[in-house]
Amino acid sequence: xxxxxxxxxxxxxxxxxxxxxxxxxxxxxxxxxxxxxxxxxxxxxxxxxxxxxxxxxxxxxxxxxxxxxxxxxxxxxxxxxxxxxxxxxxxxxxxxxxxxxxxxxxxxxxxxxxxxxxx
Numbered sequence: 001x002x003x004x005x006x007x008x009x010x011x012x013x014x015x016x017x018x019x020x021x022x023x024x025x026x027x028x029x030x031x032x033x034x035x036x037x038x039x040x041x042x043x044x045x046x047x048x049x050x051x052x053x054x055x056x057x058x059x060x061x062x063x064x065x066x067x068x069x070x071x072x073x074x075x076x077x078x079x080x081x082x083x084x085x086x087x088x089x090x091x092x093x094x095x096x097x098x099x100x101x102x103x104x105x106x107x108x109x110x111x112x113x114x115x116x117x118x119x
Contacts, residue, residue, distance in 0.1 A: 010059040011036040014114075027114040029055045029069060037061070050105055063112025068105050 008016075011034040018025035033049040035042045037060045046056045050070045058066045109117045 009036040009039070010061055010063065011039075011057070014057065014059050014065070024114055028057065028067070031055065032057055032067075034059055057110075064117075065110045065112075065114070067108045067110055069108070070105050 014034050018028070031054045033045070033054055033056045035045050035049075035056060035058055037058045039045065042058065046058065046068065049056045050068060053070055053072075055067065055069045058068070111117055
């Protein structure tokens with residue numbers, strides 16, 4: 001992927017590249033949220049998407065990325081996760097922005113072409 005302009009953030013560049021290249025777009029699950037790693041609210045944005053059950057791609061300036069896919073909690077574990085999210089939301093204050101809690105998730109490092117990086 002070649003950068004279009006230094007004024008366009010990396011996440012937007014990735015979305016635009018996926019529009020132009022269906023093979024690139026097919027490398028991501030449906031409803032994926034693309035978020036630039038340098039965005040000041042990236043933690044909160046990613047947490048909201050993951051709690052909604054949507055995958056998230058954190059895109060770094062060099063094009064590398066992390067694909068975070070929420071795990072589906074079922075049965076009693078799912079109910080506990082929903083209860084924890086509800087309690088967390090009630091207890092959150094305006095100064096409580098340092099800690100971000102993610103639901104159960106699978107994390108995959110990818111290169112600038114959206115291909116998994118072998119561990």
